Amino acid sequence: MPNKERIAIVTGASRGIGRATAIRLARDFAAVALVARDSVSLASAADAVNAAGARSLTLTRELRNADTARQVIEATRDRFGRIDALINIAGAVPQTDLFAMSDEEWADGFSLKFHAARRLTLAAWETLARTGGSVIFMSGTSALTPKASLAAVGTINAAISALAKAFAERGVGDGVQVNAVLPGPVMTDRRRAMLARYGEAKGLSLDAAIDAFAAETRIARYGTPEDIAELIAFAVSPVARWMTGVTLRMDGGEIKSL
Structure with missing residues (x-):
């Protein structure tokens, strides 16, 4: 449902699900701030956002850095005056066997996906509370079926799902909607x-x-990145406002359990 006053932030916006989500949200939001490390791909995504009908702001940032979250939120707020949706997508996790993972690889996986999303959400929270905004955390079906061959992916995604639940509980009182999305094989x-x-x-x-x-x-x-982008667009739309604290799974039937 379009509301051309709303402003969204999408991390990991230079490619894949992040890019598709930024472009999809351009149909419903006045502007989209796109965050990623690859400036060339980010500029291309921003052009697509503009073509879809929204203004854009490109923020080439390293989300592993502790101060980046504050920079992203302040830059978006300074440019557009508000934030209505924070979509935490960034975070490629090492696809390494459990017995081959080093401490450094574990720390890096959590730093980019878990802690970056946590910091961004904390930094945006006050603004989101004022606008009655929404937060999306990107988890994955590996959170439900962790494997030794992909140990970090499942473990970090499970932690992300739990983090989303924790923020959602606080959000009930503060007026911030929080959900997690679990894509299957995209x-x-x-x-x-x-x-x-x-x-x-x-x-x-x-x-x-x-x-x-x-x-x-x-x-x-x-699945396609566009499949997941449509789910995210629904989740942060006014018609889904009463839905909070849930994990939205779209996996083509990959997970067979209830």
Whole structure:
């Protein structure tokens, strides 16, 4: 539901789900602040946001740095005067076996995905409380099915889901809506790289690996970044306002449990 006064921040906005989400929100929001490290890809995403009907602000930042959250929130507020939605998407986590993960890799995974989202949400909270805004945390179905081969991904996503629940409880009193999104197998560049490694281990071409993984997980098709972007757009729309503290799973039927 369009409301052309609202302002959104999307992290990880230069590619994949983050880019698709920034472009989708441009239809409903007056402006979108796009945050990522790759300035070239970020500028391209911002052009697409402008073409979709919203103003844009590009913030090329390293979210691992503790002071970045304050910088992002202040820059957005200074430019647009308000913040109505914070979409925490940034955070590629090492896809490494449990017994191969170093302390440094564990710390880096939490720093980029968990702590960056936590800091941004804390920094934006006062402004979001004034506007009755929304926060989205990006988790994943690996939070529900952790595997030794992808130990950090499942562990950090589970922590993100729990963090979203904690913020949602505070948000009930403060007027801030908070939810987590759990995508299943979405075909991004990162997913293609993972499937290439999967294929190499099984002696398969990339196309064969894509088909084999889909059959193994029993999904009809892979998701697209645009699928998840539509879910996020719904979650931060006025019609979904009463929905808070939930984990929204969109996975093509990958997870078979209740």
